[in-house]
Amino acid sequence: MNNETKPALGVGMIGYAFMGAAHSQAWRTAGRVYYLPLRPAMVTVCGRNRAAVEAAAGRQGWSSFETDWKHVVGRDDVDLVDICAPGDLHAEIAIAALEAGKHVLCEKPLGNTVAEAEAMVAAANAAARHGVRSMVGFNYRRVPALALARSIVSSGKLGVIRHVRAVYLQDWIVDPAFPLVWRLQRERAGSGALGDIGAHIIDLAQFILGDLLVGVSALSETFVKERPLPEESSGLSAIGGSTRGAVTVDDAVLFIGRFANGALGSFEATRFASGRKNAMRIEINGSEGSLAFDFESMNELSFYDHTENPELGGFRRILVTEPGHPYLSAWWPPGHLLGYEHSFTHEIRDLVEAIGLGQDPSPSFADGLQVQHVLAAVEKSAGAGSGWQPIPAPAL
Amino acid sequence: MNNETKPALGVGMIGYAFMGAAHSQAWRTAGRVYYLPLRPAMVTVCGRNRAAVEAAAGRQGWSSFETDWKHVVGRDDVDLVDICAPGDLHAEIAIAALEAGKHVLCEKPLGNTVAEAEAMVAAANAAARHGVRSMVGFNYRRVPALALARSIVSSGKLGVIRHVRAVYLQDWIVDPAFPLVWRLQRERAGSGALGDIGAHIIDLAQFILGDLLVGVSALSETFVKERPLPEESSGLSAIGGSTRGAVTVDDAVLFIGRFANGALGSFEATRFASGRKNAMRIEINGSEGSLAFDFESMNELSFYDHTENPELGGFRRILVTEPGHPYLSAWWPPGHLLGYEHSFTHEIRDLVEAIGLGQDPSPSFADGLQVQHVLAAVEKSAGAGSGWQPIPAPAL
Amino acid sequence: MNNETKPALGVGMIGYAFMGAAHSQAWRTAGRVYYLPLRPAMVTVCGRNRAAVEAAAGRQGWSSFETDWKHVVGRDDVDLVDICAPGDLHAEIAIAALEAGKHVLCEKPLGNTVAEAEAMVAAANAAARHGVRSMVGFNYRRVPALALARSIVSSGKLGVIRHVRAVYLQDWIVDPAFPLVWRLQRERAGSGALGDIGAHIIDLAQFILGDLLVGVSALSETFVKERPLPEESSGLSAIGGSTRGAVTVDDAVLFIGRFANGALGSFEATRFASGRKNAMRIEINGSEGSLAFDFESMNELSFYDHTENPELGGFRRILVTEPGHPYLSAWWPPGHLLGYEHSFTHEIRDLVEAIGLGQDPSPSFADGLQVQHVLAAVEKSAGAGSGWQPIPAPAL
């Protein structure tokens, strides 16, 4: 079927900064690399700053632009709303879009609170009855090495899982002069390192294990209590002015926890690990083998097979670029690496495929809600002397 | 300037397999990420198999397709011809395109012989007088870590260069049952590992050093002398049939050489290094520092500063994802990796920028000819008992 | 001063298995590599199995053997008692030796309980008034890369310390058929992974930071509850029989904590990390730089300098084999690695030097007691729903 003659899937995207640019690249690319059942049409992009959103639309390849997200939700030529706005807008936009019968892709974390996430799940469930699909954007599930990790664990090759240890280390706000951008404001971002990057490792650990956290004990800290208010900002970069404001989110959070099937987990998310730019690392130890991954070498997965002859055994560095690896068949020959943005291209592929096939994509809003419960338990424990906080099991 | 209102640069691409797919991704992307002076228009793609090229056009985003490259060269709406065809077609197409006043981007190696490359340089020089631009596609120069390597060397930080050691290791034909695809046929490919991957490390070493090889001594080998003829093939993969043919190119080539400024070089290109999928590695040692790079970790450059306190010194792993690194300002925040295809996107950016500014892009066809001289000297030495073969200095 | 004419330091060692062999190698070597003020004389080694200890004496180079540790403590030709016996014997032997006026080197952890450790500190303090010295064997402080780490932190190069994350991962009891050796019995070993390997990372983190933990929250687990009783064992290897017994120590322990100066710490010690043989890893992040170490690459220290030009910055792999590095001047040229046993040789050097100079060696029994308090707090938290447990500040 020729790309041009496929049914179109009209996309409206809210937000055009870092996440918006990444999603745009994915929307432009997915149908050029994979055979999709529908042809994504980049109908409109939305932002509050008219000049900026107009420029972004032209550069990123959107056919039009809007300055009010309600217009996006209301357009007939928009079939899917892609929410890349800050967390405080997720619930309102997603619920309105779902009610308008639009499929929704929503960036993570799903909401800023459990209550918001619950409302979003209710809206998603209601919409699903009419064939409207929703997905939360835990894009790291679509990094081929991590999709391979899940498949190795679910195949049973690691035996009984004993340990997960996951860290997400960044250093972009080590400098106390770095300004108070929206990601450092509780009312916009919901939380700090916890929701921004901690949410990724929580989701990933649970995704790879096929298991859920049942309780946690946590610590968190805001090392730099006040920062200059930003005078201008775009994406993650910004310039600070002379007035200062209080940092209202965590700079770092650590927690330990238990999974339903008995594994122990250790988690840490911080923006204060000098020299670690985007070190999302996860290691899993089972009774028959182990896996290790570092996002700074994202095309590799380390695998140890404990059942092998110990004299020839060792962690093997699988270069996850073989045609048989997840998502790889459409890309380059072995040894030719993929990058960060490909996780979004793969996400869009899976989403469009699910919509075309009339299936619910994964991770669902319910999955996003479960992560929100973990985030809430972590915050509660950290705020209450690290006491144990149970995490409710999701309704079936 | 809005993307849509910029002057268009009509592009016609010959070939649509591995290289064609990579170039298509770059043509689609460059203007969406970088501010280009011209707007690339993907006018037409050309291949001999009508059904296949039609499908490729639809998927890769080309507005039309052709089955005869002469039609591409002859179209008024084509301003630039991008040659991704096998090496035996390079000279004929490039010369015709240049004579027709089309800018040319030609994949490496420039031609299959020095004579072909010389004719291409003559055509490029003649065309340049009329503002027609030409470039040879040594895309690895546009890997950010390698562009950074050049800038570190040219800044003098390594002092006097003593050593270069470069290998390009692959393993895709280790299995003797792998069929005799065009890359294993001298009349199509010109040479084997030498021209395909050896050409890359020759160009890179000379590019990073800003210096040229003056002579070499070489060995080469064809380990598997006969292979099944392919029944079908696409890109680098293929299925062999029951009749067999002679492999007429090298499986592996090794050479040692001297650079004009006194450095010693060691080079190896092979398709028989089991487990090395695309290990293009280069190390440079100077009197004041060293650099090391491995394409399997292409977002990293290792740098040793010999002038530092030795007790705190060591090879540092520069994650080449900072906004100040070459090509990076338009991409993602630090620590979010780029992939193989980005080297082509950067190449297209530089090419379109040069055309827009009325400048000659680099590497030129003359640079391609100089590499061809090195390839010829390597072949001559390997065929004549490894005796020393001088390499002519390029005409100024 | 000739080695043979120096005053002798008569050494009696209790225990001759894994630790005993390592200490023996150190006692034989320290005075041959370093200039020591006293000449260690390997007077006697003690064990309960007469045939085995006799064989060990002959092989390890001890001049005689004993089967009752009280005889060692009572010998006039013994000036120093080196305690390599299981933890349940530490207190009794150490106190007797100190009271007999013998210097004492005691393996870690100092005792099996805080109470034992307190009694040992009291004995050490009383003996110190008579010039009798005592030291606890946290040998990893003498790994050159870790000594360098401390010196970098104490120089201020990392700025304000924000994070420590330390793991000690082993896999020697992953197999449920591995027998119930003494290290898996609470009454002999005091605890499991916690005291055996967790104690090392607690001590190291505090040593490198020059700071102390003030509180922790912990989880622990015994994954395999019963194991075959051992029929024979030596060192860490053993063969199990058909009767089974309960494992009474932890297989794994995780905890998070705070340091007095505000850093957050994450710790994990486990014997269930398949494929990790002796992965003692520690990373420290400060406002101006970071360090990372992995004992499986024990001659290397990774250092990131956050104050550098970010475009040339990166974690540098310091090969800690330069003559100016701690302990290195007496060994081999740069790039020639040291091994595990050298940490003991360095420990003996520092101990003998301190004795010769009439100084108290470090780490002291008081340091060992402080670690015991941390171990106790971890156990208490893990046993009480991960609640926060404060750690008493040491008496000054």
Next chain:
Amino acid sequence: MNNETKPALGVGMIGYAFMGAAHSQAWRTAGRVYYLPLRPAMVTVCGRNRAAVEAAAGRQGWSSFETDWKHVVGRDDVDLVDICAPGDLHAEIAIAALEAGKHVLCEKPLGNTVAEAEAMVAAANAAARHGVRSMVGFNYRRVPALALARSIVSSGKLGVIRHVRAVYLQDWIVDPAFPLVWRLQRERAGSGALGDIGAHIIDLAQFILGDLLVGVSALSETFVKERPLPEESSGLSAIGGSTRGAVTVDDAVLFIGRFANGALGSFEATRFASGRKNAMRIEINGSEGSLAFDFESMNELSFYDHTENPELGGFRRILVTEPGHPYLSAWWPPGHLLGYEHSFTHEIRDLVEAIGLGQDPSPSFADGLQVQHVLAAVEKSAGAGSGWQPIPAPAL
């Protein structure tokens, strides 16, 4: 058998600097770790500087000292002469010792010329008829990871060997002010990087492959032509004075060659690789697998199994510390690393075991001669325009 009651093997060592210190450590240790059939007695050490050799004897544990090597050879209590002197003395001492009925361990390279090596082989052969043993000290064969490499290759696991690439990179004379020590003087050392470190990688490649080089093509260079004459020196360190002399050896040498069974080899030895302290690296590619080793991580061997499922395949990092690995059963538990000096301890073990069992140790003087032929061919090729130089097959 008790160590003390075993028959003694009286050892006299010539030279006490870097190599002498390493050998001393091995002589002191081998019998304490391994069960040897004979008890090494460190009878005497010899050097020309009386005060220095006397001090070395005391520190290194030799019972006496000599200042004339002929006295060592003449002593009745010396059963074995261990030659750690500069290369120009090897032949004379070794021949005299063998003629006096002493076993000989001679450091590499065997001699400074093929003629010397031939004379030494003749003497060794004559002595062997009387049960006198000789061995050349290619100690790197006894690095456990490299012994494992040989065993993997000889088991056939790599299939047909296609490639060997070996480099030995150091940087200790990058600074032109570093003085003209004996290792930079042809009349003392025979050659520069070639014989000192190139000899190691030649021997290792041949040892691991179980195959011999049949011809080479080479380049060499002396980057710094003149250096200050040394005022004092010890081991590899020295201080230069104000008068200067010509450097008469190579600073760096590169060569490519062929093995008898068809593999291609690439070799490089240099003292000008800034930042590479002792980077002895070797990679071997076969039709069914590959191996890679780096001496800066000497306890690891990377192994790729090409016959595995490619989706789970990858270079595995074998930590060569398992009890079943070569030489490891006598050392520490898995994951506890060995160092450089252990290669000598293992060498002494194998030598003493062979002597005790009445067998010829390996590598023999004939093996040393064959390496000398390779060195000579490399020098000849480098001196004659890199022309191909065949290497004679050893007499059977």
